Amino acid sequence: MSKAALKKELHKLIDNLDDEEVLNMVKEEIVAYQTKAKANFDDLSDLSPQDRAELEELATEDPDKDTITFEELKKEMNEWVSKL
Structure with a gap:
């Protein structure tokens, strides 16, 4: 039985249950499983x-490891532009 078919069958069974105590038990089991x-x-x-x-x-490395200052960026950009 496929997962979709099983879910459909379970929905039908739950929809046909009128016993609130049984519905609460089913809910508790599902919530416990999900938790x-x-x-x-x-x-x-x-x-x-x-x-x-x-x-x-x-994840543990320094977040500023690969950063440069704005002045360093301007210098690198000027060097790059001068090579064009």
Whole structure:
């Protein structure tokens, strides 16, 4: 059974339930599952160990590492323009 078909069937079953206690139990189970799934969710799980290490290194590096002052930029631009 496909995921879409299963969801459709579950919706039908829920729509036909009249017992509020059972509906609350189903809701509690789904909420508990979603909460646990979110806590265990690792959106980086498809990264290789090398890619993960590189990403962690980039996340902890100095944010100003590759910045230059406006004066340095003007100097570099002037040098670049003079080579044209």
